[in-house]
Amino acid sequence: MAEPDPIAELIRLLARLPGIGERSAGRLVFHLLAGDPGYTEALGGALEALHQRVKRCVECGNFGPGERCAVCQDPRREDDVICVVARVPDLHAIERSGSFRGRYHVLHRLLAPLDGVGPADLPLDALVERVRRHGTREVIVATPLNVEGEATALFVAQVLAAEGVSVSRIASGMPHGGELEFTDQVTLGRALSGRRSLG
Amino acid sequence: MAEPDPIAELIRLLARLPGIGERSAGRLVFHLLAGDPGYTEALGGALEALHQRVKRCVECGNFGPGERCAVCQDPRREDDVICVVARVPDLHAIERSGSFRGRYHVLHRLLAPLDGVGPADLPLDALVERVRRHGTREVIVATPLNVEGEATALFVAQVLAAEGVSVSRIASGMPHGGELEFTDQVTLGRALSGRRSLG
Numbered sequence: 001m002a003e004p005d006p007i008a009e010l011i012r013l014l015a016r017l018p019g020i021g022e023r024s025a026g027r028l029v030f031h032l033l034a035g036d037p038g039y040t041e042a043l044g045g046a047l048e049a050l051h052q053r054v055k056r057c058v059e060c061g062n063f064g065p066g067e068r069c070a071v072c073q074d075p076r077r078e079d080d081v082i083c084v085v086a087r088v089p090d091l092h093a094i095e096r097s098g099s100f101r102g103r104y105h106v107l108h109r110l111l112a113p114l115d116g117v118g119p120a121d122l123p124l125d126a127l128v129e130r131v132r133r134h135g136t137r138e139v140i141v142a143t144p145l146n147v148e149g150e151a152t153a154l155f156v157a158q159v160l161a162a163e164g165v166s167v168s169r170i171a172s173g174m175p176h177g178g179e180l181e182f183t184d185q186v187t188l189g190r191a192l193s194g195r196r197s198l199g
Numbered sequence: 200m201a202e203p204d205p206i207a208e209l210i211r212l213l214a215r216l217p218g219i220g221e222r223s224a225g226r227l228v229f230h231l232l233a234g235d236p237g238y239t240e241a242l243g244g245a246l247e248a249l250h251q252r253v254k255r256c257v258e259c260g261n262f263g264p265g266e267r268c269a270v271c272q273d274p275r276r277e278d279d280v281i282c283v284v285a286r287v288p289d290l291h292a293i294e295r296s297g298s299f300r301g302r303y304h305v306l307h308r309l310l311a312p313l314d315g316v317g318p319a320d321l322p323l324d325a326l327v328e329r330v331r332r333h334g335t336r337e338v339i340v341a342t343p344l345n346v347e348g349e350a351t352a353l354f355v356a357q358v359l360a361a362e363g364v365s366v367s368r369i370a371s372g373m374p375h376g377g378e379l380e381f382t383d384q385v386t387l388g389r390a391l392s393g394r395r396s397l398g
């Protein structure tokens with residue numbers, strides 16, 4: 001085959017995506033070659049422009065087309081509660097639940113000393129600054145319920161300790177529809193210790 | 200959220216790829232946003248240019264960067280045998296097997312009357328023309344062993360009947376390493392009826 005093979009090059013690039021191996025990358029390329037060139041060009045153009053068109057909100061770190069994201073620009077959101085999340089998809093999940101009307105703060109990473117992510121890598125100065133500026137009443141820490149998420153939550157609480165803001169953690173317990181029989185013991189332990197009075 | 204959302208647009212485009220749903224498309228986009236912008240741009244550029252950089256060989260229909268593909272340009276290939284395949288990945292599979300040194304003819308589709316693919320949609324005029332021009336000795340039809348592949352193989356043989364070229368079909372039987380116990384009955388039937396003398 002000739003030197004600069006565009007098919008091999010595209011397969012190599014696609015195979016670097018998570019969940020796509022060499023084989024499925026090959027299938028994708030031949031699927032694209034058999035299909036509408038306009039679609040492939042649109043897909044390529046959208047990818048090429050992605051990082052230029054998607055900016056991190058200067059206020060909260062959420063993604064958006066402009067300097068400030070849609071949530072930060074929305075005057076109907078409550079200003080006195082900030083929900084701290086690890087990643088933008090987590091923010092979307094909370095938005096879909098429809099149970100939060102405040103602002104967000106996206107960390108984009110979690111404390112992970114073994115991977116070289118330390119306290120200075122989290123945008124917590126910005127969080128403290130926002131809390132002071134808005135006189136925030138409560139910060140809800142909605143990082144994931146795993147080791148790194150828990151460690152980060154504790155650290156956020158520590159950083160905010162002197163700010164006179166109440167810091168809370170999302171509840172841990174049985175998921176909706178969960179069967180006790182098939183629930184892991186840590187979750188079950190938390191569901192028991194976090195029990196609430198029905199009286 | 201604001202009107203032209205580049206994230207939603209890219210998710211929509213990616214979700215049109217086979218095997219990628221809305222959810223995995225979302226995961227891919229956030230994976231890209233968290234990663235190296237240079238990689239995403241390279242991937243986008245390669246996709247955008249794909250149809251421009253990959254041409255169908257005017258001789259055989261194989262993909263390649265130029266007017267004539269690498270196989271057709273290779274002077275060491277035998278000129279008197281042509282292998283007819285349905286798709287370019289099939290050609291690659293045969294190349295990998297290392298058991299064919301002739302030329303190819305890629306149909307890019309199979310007879311499928313229900314999907315509106317009729318005899319006129321197959322590049323068989325070009326095949327006949329090549330057979331005449333090169334005085335081809337044998338045409339091996341390596342379309343898949345399914346209904347459409349078999350129908351197409353019969354049709355290719357019919358078209359070439361008057362050309363004085365021998366037309367053969369790849370063998371059907373047990374795959375290498377196949378266990379009789381787990382082989383479907385059609386395959387087993389073909390393996391029996393196609394038995395070869397060991398004497």
